[in-house]
Amino acid sequence: MQELHDIPLFFSLHNISGTVKCTSPSAVMFRSAVINAGYQISSSHCNPLGLKSDAPWDVIWDIMRCWVKNHPIKEQPRDSPGTAILSKSPQLEANFSRAVAALSKAQVKKVNRFLPNPESHWGPKVRAGRRITSKHISLLGAEALNGAISHQDGNGAVTDKPASDTGATVTNEEENEPSTKRQKTGDGEQASEP
Secondary structure (H helix, E strand, O other), X not given: OXXXXXXXXXXXXXXXXXXXXXXXXXXXXXXXXXXXXXXXEEEOXXXXXXXXXXXXXXXXXXXXXXXXXXXXXXXXXXXXXXHHHHOOOOOOOOOOOOXXXXXXXXXXXXXXXXXXXXXXXXXXXOOOOOEEEHHHHHHHOHHHOOOEEEEEOOOOOEEEEEOOOOOOEEEOHHHHOOOOOEEEOOOOOEEEOO
């Protein structure tokens, strides 16, 4: 089924299940219930869990009330929104039997609509030529930085050196401190070094 373009807003099945504090029905079962009630439903293009439907909210909540009848939940506080919603009896008896139109052609062929990230820590990297401090390395890890290579000197201490192809330089924060830093004197006054 194509996305419903005349419906501007979408809702999340997990959010409405969270409102009534119940286990979430599968997307196929919920779609089937909406289709069996005589309404259209489709996925959203911007959220993998988003659903668009021309069904009024009364029908959506009636379907959830029928779901909770079949899958009982724990007692909720009286002032919770879920209790107020579930206190009404459903006007519509939801039919959760699988409808043929509940899956689109792409879903039947198992084509991914929302692709996963190609690798871990995928996304914006450190910009070119930026000074990479030991703080960056401790946060991101040396392997996540393309320009930093760790070497051991003769004493066994690890020093970070930049790779020649990236132009990034690795520095310690202590090296970045100005030599004219103000220091306290013994009598509580601050003096500056020339």
